[in-house]
Ligand SMILES: Nc1ncnc2c1ncn2[C@@H]1O[C@H](COP(=O)(O)OP(=O)(O)OP(=O)(O)O)[C@@H](O)[C@H]1O
């Protein structure tokens with residue numbers, strides 16, 4: 001806005017002002033005649049500006065839709081998805097629809113107001129004729145002492161107004177159009193983060209008796225965009241994980257295990273109750289400091305489109321090559337990396353698509369080991385590994401988890417039998433807790449889950465053998481419909 005408008009704004013404003021003063025000095029009556037219709041132009045200009053601003057906002061929206069479509073469908077996962085569902089033609093159609101829309105909007109944005117400028121030009125260039133007419137009438141009446149010289153001088157100066165005035169109007173129009181775009185930008189810049197440090201936020205104390213303790217005190221939590229749902233995602237969850245303990249969360253899919261892991265680094269705020277880290281409410285801690293003490297291997301591995309070394313250094317930018325290798329060895333991925341022609345300089349591709357699921361997962365583990373956090377959260381961190389590499393990585397994780405609090409979320413119970421404490425989550429509640437042995441002895445949800453995994457599904461739930469299967473299938477369906 002600055003570069004395009006400032007220079008023409010200054011030059012034109014000076015010309016218009018000077019011409020106006022000169023006209024006034026020459027003859028004030030003729031000045032009124034010449035400028036009497038200006039207010040109409042100004043009003044018309046405002047209307048045109050509003051229309052343009054509206055179209056500009058729509059153009060911008062459509063542009064962002066187009067960008068989203070491009071990014072979605074041309075990302076590696078998007079391409080695979082559209083190919084595997086043979087939806088390429090449909091995607092091309094979706095893009096070209098939006099593209100047509102964009103063309104239409106851009107053309108109408110450029111065209112809107114052209115009639116206005118045409119009108120203004122005609123009007124401004126016909127004013128001298130009107131001035132001649134009025135001045136001639138006044139002269140022949142003898143009612144004003146206008147000379148032919150004044151008229152010629154007046155119309156000369158007045159014709160100087162034409163282009164600067166047009167220029168100023170274009171500037172005003174540009175400003176109005178830009179303001180529609182600014183509104184969109186400020187919509188985002190003005191967003192206030194829902195979770196912010198309190199003014200008295202503390203750093204996590206470096207050492208103390210509670211360092212590494214994680215505690216939930218009657219925590220209830222509902223996702224902000226699921227406020228209408230009757231049941232909160234976490235319902236009065238309380239537990240304490242002592243410093244250095246290895247804790248496991250198990251339970252059915254959708255139970256709320258990942259959600260628990262989000263509340264610890266305060267990615268979300270508990271609706272009620274308190275989350276304590278090292279004995280301090282996370283709301284009283286500076287988030288930067290809190291998160292720097294926590295390492296997470298998330299359920300969905302994410303790697304950047306960069307080299308393996310760069311992905312690893314994301315955790316520790318100044319890590320040496322030896323440190324990278326040590327971390328990779330711990331995650332039993334070093335040999336695989338070394339077997340690549342470019343070694344640690346192998347570019348992993350978008351989201352890491354050039355690596356297998358298990359390789360990605362092990363790089364993610366190496367990355368978090370490099371961060372060396374006080375509290376380690378592993379959300380299904382070994383789910384994509386075969387039994388042998390899982391055992392190797394498990395051993396590495398056991399070593400890594402020594403001396404730090406570790407929270408492992410797992411579906412495969414074999415990986416967590418050695419945990420100090422196991423919490424069984426179901427429907428957002430902790431329904432059981434204890435050690436593997438204790439929970440088996442209690443013969444509850446955990447014992448059933450475990451026996452199913454070890455011995456396969458119990459006969460009652462296997463359709464091939466269960467006499468009641470034909471009954472239970474429709475009842476499941478109707479439950480889903482409810
Ligand atoms: N961002 C979100 N917004 C709204 N609801 C969500 C969001 N993330 C998860 N949920 C819902 O919260 C519930 C718990 O999800 P969560 O991811 O914690 O389950 P989980 O126990 O980790 O399951 P899984 O074993 O499949 O990973 C689910 O019903 C899910 O649909």
Ligand SMILES: [Mg+2]
Pocket residue numbers: 257258259299379
């Ligand atoms: Mg999960």
